[in-house]
Amino acid sequence: MAASDSSRKTVYLASPYGFSEQQKSLLLPRLVEALEGLGLEVWEPFARNNQVDLSEEGWAWRIGQADFRDVREADGIFAVVNGVPPDEGVMVELGMAIALGKPTFLFRDDFRRATDSEEYPLNLMLFTGLPQEGWRDSWYESVEELADPGKALARWAHEG
DSSP, X not given: OOOOSSSSOEEEXXXXXXXXXXXXXXXXHHHHHHHHTTTOEEEOHHHHHOOSOTTSTTHHHXXXXXXXXXXXXXXXXXXXXXBTTBOHHHHHHHHHHHXXXXXXXXEOOOOOOOOSOSSXXXXXXXXXXXXXXXXXXXXXXXXXXXXXXXXXXXXXXXXX
């Protein structure tokens, strides 16, 4: 388990919701609350790593390095993959987590399809971190669905 302030599992919340005040105040808290409701410690990068002076040279590099460190040290990743295409920063964070072998969970409440595959609703590469069989157990289409004890996130959050 990654180093954290507690014995809870840590999950990196990759989302574009911190760029808009409306999304930051209305959408982001609901996701964080739902993940914490599973007993997870949520590492939300806008809250953890964006307290920088944007007028200082090198601020963007420092944020990128801090986010990469958190992806590397978190126990798993929960990625919001809304949009057509999904946010490029989220895609990079997801790619890093997949390459590091992190447990991966995808959230999309956006009904639009963006795919060349009949099997997956998005680019097939986003699903390489999920199991081939039963990948839908790690795919979420509503905040309420996160608490489903029959799906992968709740099982992972509570396993020893």
